[in-house]
Amino acid sequence: MGQEFVLLISASVFCVGTAGFIIRKNPLIMFMSVELMLNSVNFLLVTYSSFLNSLDGQIFALFIMTVAAAEVVVGLAIILTIFRTRQDMDVDHIDVLKG
Amino acid sequence: MLEIATVFDFAHDSVIFIVGMTAVLASLGVVLCSSPIYCALYLIGHMICLALLFLLYNAEFLAVVQIIVYAGAVMILFMFIIALLGGKKEIQENSFHRAMALTFVFTLLGELYLSATVGQTEPIKGDIPPELFGTAKAIGLELFSKHIVAFELASCLLLVAAVGVICLAKFSFAPLRRRVR
């Protein structure tokens, strides 16, 4: 399969993740959507690393995974804390920063 | 031989195609399911598909990392949280917001497709021998030579994240009073 296909798959997953992030109100699912977007990018990096015969893409993907893992851990802890204090799982209700 | 190669190529391509489409469908499932537990399951599916794709594109090491870190550790974490908070279904309303979001996301998709079909960029040919490509050894060599600083920084990041999570988990917070404007 050529580059076009890879790009299409990646773009589709990315857009689905974006849509999910915007549409869903459950913070967990929004997080999953973020993971989708990250994964789509990872995919692209890995495939292109193979196309170009260079390992840089994979290294980059590896770092992204590391960061994503850290991000998920902290993010979920924050979600947990918010839930503990507010007893509410709707992100729309969390608008303390409203202007 | 030629034919076998062609057949193999075709099989290879079709596998990639099928796995790729599965990955897209799984991602759709993540977004469209109303119950978080299903979403998480779809996401695991998506991750596995991606791992397969990584394999197919000669990135064995990353495929394994994908399975272990993502499908394993991260998703288990998700599952724990869902179990802890209860997988309530959410009610979807706010159709204007949704319509806006979808409109723009589709536009984005269109734009991405368009840019994808622009054509091939100039290839940068690396100097990795094909037999080593994607193996743990190659990545390790690369990682510990060229990217050593970034590597250490990443480890710092993980440490900070760990400390942060402990802090967040340890101190209990009194329920916030809603600020009245």
Add this chain to the structure above:
Amino acid sequence: MFASSWLILLFPLLGFIGLSWYGSRISRNLVGLLGSGAVGASFFMTLVTLSNLMFLPPEERVGQVQTLYQWVSAGSFELNLAILIDPLSVFMFLIVTGVGFVIHIYSIGYMHDDPEYSRFFAYLNLFIFSMLVLVAAADFFFLIVGWALVGLASYLLIGFWREKPSAVLAARKAFVMNVIGDVGMVIAALVIFEHFGTLNFIDVFAAAPDKFRPNDDAMLLITLLLLVGAFAKSAQLPMHTWLPDAMEGPTPVSALIHAATMVTAGVYLVARCHVLYELAPVTMYLIAGVGGITAIFAGSMALVQNDIKRVIAYSTMSQLGYMFLAMGIGVYSLGMFHLMTHAFFKALLFMAAGSVIHSLDGEQDLRNMGGLKKVMPLTHATFLIGALALAGFPLTSGFFSKEAIILSSYHAEMGNIVFWAIAVLTAGMTAFYIFRVYFYTFSGELRSPDAHPHESPMIMVTPLLVLSTLALLGGFLGPWVDSFLGPVFGHIAEHPHDNALESIALLAGIGGIATAALLYMVSKERLALFKEAMAPVYDLLLHKYYVDEIYDYLIVRPTKAIGLFLEQKAERDGVDYVVDQVGLQVREVSHVISLWQSGKVRTYALNMIVGVVTILLFVVFM
């Protein structure tokens, strides 16, 4: 030759500085001595200057300018600090320092018990100094300086009893009125500078006749603006209201302001600038008209006042009216002559009245006086002389000067029958009201039982005697004044003789005295009846034609109201409001914009996507 003339100004200035610095640390006697001595020395120097001047041939007596240093040179404007010595200024020096000296002596006795004795003498010296600056000035600028300093000194003296609210108010009134006059003078100076390029009297007066034809706009403007200052200082209509109120000051101050110094400044100004005024006949008529009206207007108010000093104050206004009338019809030396005799007898009257007030412990109401003839024989005699002179009784000084003006008001080139009639009517009134005061005060019985009148000490009586001599005999100086001032005015005023008119004026004066005697000496019932019959007029006069009230409503209150209005409306609700609104509106707009920040993560995400899409649209399609 005249360099020593600076000393005339220097002595009172030194007196002022010395007394205000060290006055509180030296003994009272020394204060009085220094204060009077400064003016006395100044008077002496004036005499020296006068003798120097008399040695010169008449045509060289004018235009002696003594320059001290260049005062300023800014742009095209240059000015020297200089004094002008000529018969007119020396004449004024004589009156100011001479009468001022006598008043100083009198003050030693009058103010003897005042706790702020030294301050009083310091101010008196400042007053004399200011007046000398005014008359000595060789240009319009220093004329204005002296003009304003006189205003300041009068402010200080009128408000001398600074804890008395009415005195404070009167002082403020006098000062503000004078500042209005000053501003008029300043603008006049600007116009003069614009047309002549200099402010020197000599240059201006020399250039004026060649540069302008009579009744040119510029001339009218200059003379009218100068007139604002002159009217303000000399209390002519409509700027007269401060003068009666100035009675709030101690009596020597009244004498000084009314007789010798301040109020005569306006007359002096017209005399000094006669070259300009002759080029503006319209203004001359105005001066004569206003002078005449003021004379009769003030005279009528004096008819009914019950405060002894107020009567004399109005009489001052009235006599100033005469002087302006004389100026207006062009008989300057007659005006100056009347200025001199008036200085004598008015100072005398004030000081005699002060002596009465002093002995009655501050009582000023005529109705509480009476019968002082026996107790205070010297004061009585001197007051009588003053009253006779004021009434124009034959052979007193007032007779010569006033008769001359009355006659000229018909016979002079610009005189006419109306001026004459006014003058004669006023003369009658004058005689009436001053003798009303005389009878009230000195004849009959003392109406306030608990007072213990006594003759004043010699230090107060001696000045009275000196002045009464002058008031009695000063009239015979008339021809000398004419010839002495002749070089300044360019001609010697002629004294017309017209027996018919003279006798009418004389009869008016004697008639006034007789009427007063009739009403106040002979029959009290007739007086009551008369008052009854004239009640509305009486009221109007007693309230001074309600001018104070009219000014209060027309000027004072609107000024304050506009001030408040500007503060409340224009400032707080106007400028401030607009500025604050700009700030508030910016805040409002930013508030509206800040609503965009809904605090919801998803909205932010959507916004971000919108942004990304838009940018990509550009990237892809451009």
Add this chain to the structure above:
Amino acid sequence: MLSLIIFIPFIAALGLIWVSKENQAAIKMVGVGAAGASFALSLWLLYSFDAANPEMQFVQMFHWVPALHINYLVGVDGISIWMVVLTAFLGVIAILFSFSQKEGLRNFVALMLALEAGTLGVFLALDTILFYVFWELMLVPTYFLIGIWGEGRRVYATMKFVIFTLVGSLLMLVAILSLTMVHYGATHDVTFDLRVLTLTHIDPATQMWMFLFFFVAFAIKIPVFPLHSWLPHAYVACPIPALILLTGAMSKTGAYGFLRFCLPLFPEAVESFAAVIGLLAATGMVYGAWIAVAQRDLKALVAYSSISHLGFIVIGIFAHNGTGIEGSLLQMINHGIIASALFLIVGFIEMRAGTRNLNELSGLSKAMPVLYGTFMLIMLAALGLPGLNGFVGEFLILMGVWTSSMFAGLSGVFVLMGGLSIVLASIYMLYMFQGSMQGKPDQNSEGMTDIGRCEFKLLVPACLLILLIGLYPKPFIDRVSPSVNSLLHLEKTVNLHAGEESDHH
């Protein structure tokens, strides 16, 4: 030497950080020492200043940002010499008076020194960017002085003051930069040297907006009538020592800016706007005076009277002739002396009576005869009594206005308005003086003491100057005249096309 004058107070202000807050004696020593040294140097400057020379003197230059040709360039001429001396003089007085400040003396003195340094810098800077930097430098200490030590609605006042001034100075920055661009367009030479820029001929249309930008900046600082809204609030809120510098020195920077920038740089624009500006200034004179009549708060009264007096200064400048400008410069000195002395007196009264309200004050003269005398002299100077300094300035200004050709036939009106404001000045000054000093003494004046020897000494120099300038203004004017003349007869030698022509050859 000029740099020393500027930087001695500045370095002392920084140095005060290392002085302990408790060490009052050291704080006072450093404060007075620095201000005094600056003042002494300024006097020496005055002594060695060549009065006949219209050019800039004592010029110093260091490269500051060589890449952009921005230099540290200072110099003094007849227009700025008196302003420098005045500022240094007022700095000493203000710092001496600030010792009565109870709290935070160290920081207060440090900020005062910084304010003084900034103001001196504005008067001495010849590089437009340097000018701008000092201009903004004045703002910072003022902000803290009013915001921290102020009274009443100090936050509101500070905000208003800072926002107003910033708007103006940003407009000025735009104009400064475009000025250099215009010069660059003519000569292909980047410079921020004011002396060079002055010679550039600017296209009249460009002049208009650049002039307006500069004008707004300076007009806010002075302030000119419709832009004065910050002044009453800031002045009423400002602590009196800072107020002395604020009204005495800082408000003059605006007028100085007119003379240094607007008049020489934009002659055509000045010509077309002079009548309008004259109208604004004349309105301000009457307006400020009239509002002052209605004030009961002494500080507010003096604040509004300042608006009125500053209107005189502005109208004199835009009369655009020697008499008017020299009168304005003299009036700037006068107002610096008189207004600061008045504020000092208000401070003395407030310290003793505990109030500034005229309704609550009465008959103080009995308790304080010395203050009575000095107050009277200063009040008389303020209302423009002939023979004292206020009158000299006002007279010259009015004469300049009357003979000016700039006001399109409105000269007479302006002079009349000036006369009206003088009359009003006598009214409000008498309200102020008589209301507080004369009348019956009331109970709370019983235990009051007169001003002490030290306080009297603060007022003595002001009184002496009032008399000196009133009696002999010539030496003051003489140092100014040559520079003013050269300002009025400036020739633009650099034309727009000069650069292009030289390219052809």
